[in-house]
Amino acid sequence: MRYEGIDGRVVLVTGAGQGMGRAIAERLATEGAKVAVNDLNTDTAAATAEAVGGIAVPFDVSEPDAVDAGVADVESRLGPVEVLVANHAFMTMAPFEEESLENWRRILDVNLFGTGMLIERCAPGMAERGFGRIVVIASEWGVIGWPNATAYAASKGGLISLVKSAARAVGAQGVSVNAIAPGVTDTPQLDVDALDAGVSHEEIARRYGEDIPLGRVGMPEEIAATVAFLCSTNAEAFVGQVLHPNGGSTRVWGI
Numbered sequence: 658m659r660y661e662g663i664d665g666r667v668v669l670v671t672g673a674g675q676g677m678g679r680a681i682a683e684r685l686a687t688e689g690a691k692v693a694v695n696d697l698n699t700d701t702a703a704a705t706a707e708a709v710g711g712i713a714v715p716f717d718v719s720e721p722d723a724v725d726a727g728v729a730d731v732e733s734r735l736g737p738v739e740v741l742v743a744n745h746a747f748m749t750m751a752p753f754e755e756e757s758l759e760n761w762r763r764i765l766d767v768n769l770f771g772t773g774m775l776i777e778r779c780a781p782g783m784a785e786r787g788f789g790r791i792v793v794i795a796s797e798w799g800v801i802g803w804p805n806a807t808a809y810a811a812s813k814g815g816l817i818s819l820v821k822s823a824a825r826a827v828g829a830q831g832v833s834v835n836a837i838a839p840g841v842t843d844t845p846q847l848d849v850d851a852l853d854a855g856v857s858h859e860e861i862a863r864r865y866g867e868d869i870p871l872g873r874v875g876m877p878e879e880i881a882a883t884v885a886f887l888c889s890t891n892a893e894a895f896v897g898q899v900l901h902p903n904g905g906s907t908r909v910w911g912i
Contacts, residue, residue: 662890664689667735669728671718671775672745674701676844677794680877681742681884682709688885690740693731697745718745718771719763728778740790740888741779743772748809748846750853761808768812773819776834780827789832790888793820794880797840797903805853813838817899824897835887835895840903841865842875871904 668685672678674696682705686692692711696702699715706713712734716727731738747767749760772793783789798806799813817836824834841847843862851861866873883902886892901907 659688660885660889660891663740663885663888666690666739666888667693667731667737668740668742668888669693669695669714669731669738669775669779670742670744671695671771672697673705674698675705676846677839677842677877677880678742678744679705679708680881681744682711684878684881684885685740685742685888686710688889690888691735693735693738695727695745718743718775719766721774724771724774724778728775737782737786738779739783739786739788740792741775742792742794742884742888743775744794745771746794746809746846748806748849750805750809750849752805753807756808764808764812765815768809769815769819772816776819776823780823780832780834783832784827784830787831789827789830790892791820791823791832791834792884792887793834793836794884795820795836795838795899797838797901797907800838800899800901801907820899821897828896833887833892833896835892835897836899837880837883837887838899838901838903839880840869840875840901840906842877842880844877847874869904869906871906873904875902875904 668690670682673682673694686709692709694706702713702715714727716723795816796813798810803810820836851858862874
C-alpha cells in the first residue's frame with residue numbers, strides 16, 4: 658500500500674545507517690520521497706543513501722552546530738526539509754543504581770536533547786510553508802519503564818512529552834508532530850539486550866517474544882510502515898499522538 662502526500666517530499670531520517678532507520682529510509686524512498694540519510698557513522702550513512710537513491714548527511718545529533726550544519730546541507734542539496742523522522746538513539750543497559758553519569762549524559766544528549774534541537778531547527782520552516790510531518794521514534798519502555806534501561810527509558814519518556822508539546826505549538830500551522838513507541842524490535846540494538854543478559858541475539862529475541870501476545874518481536878519493516886502512514890496526508894488527524902506497534906506487549910503489563 659502506498660500513502661498519499663509523500664511523493665516528492667524532502668525527508669530527513671536520522672540514525673538511518675542500519676536497522677529500523679534504514680528500513681524507514683527504504684520505505685519512504687519507495688513512497689517517492691527524496692531521502693537524506695543521517696547517521697553518526699559516515700560509511701553506513703553512505704551505504705543507506707546509495708541503497709535508497711538519496712544523499713548522506715552524517716553528523717552527531719547531540720551537537721547543536723552539527724545539527725544546524727546538517728540540516729543546512731540537506732536544504733542546499735535537496736530543498737527545505739518537509740518531513741523529519743527522528744530515529745537516532747543511544748542505549749546502554751545496567752541496573753538502575755549502577756548506571757554511570759557518563760552514560761546518563763550521553764543518552765539524554767543524543768535521544769532527548771538531539772531530537773529537541775532537530776525539531777527546533779526544522780519545525781519553523783515547515784510552519785512557514787504550511788506543511789510538515791515530524792515523527793519521533795520513542796519506545797515502549799518510555800511508556801512502561803524498564804529496570805535495566807532506566808536512563809534510556811527516561812529519555813524516551815521525555816520524547817513523548819516533547820512530541821505532545823511541539824504538536825500543540827505548531828499543529829495549527831499544518832505541521833503534525835507524532836511519536837511511535839515500538840516494542841522490542843529485531844534490530845542491531847537488540848545486541849545490547851543480549852549482552853546484558855549474556856545470551857545470543859537470537860535467544861534474547863526468543864525470550865522477549867514469549868511475553869508478546871503476537872508471539873514474536875517486531876520487525877523494522879513494520880515500524881517503517883507506521884512511519885510512512887504518519888508522514889502522509891492520510892494521517893491528517895493525528896497530532897501529538899503516540900502509536901504503539903508492539904504486538905500487544907503493553908497489555909502484558911496491564912496497559
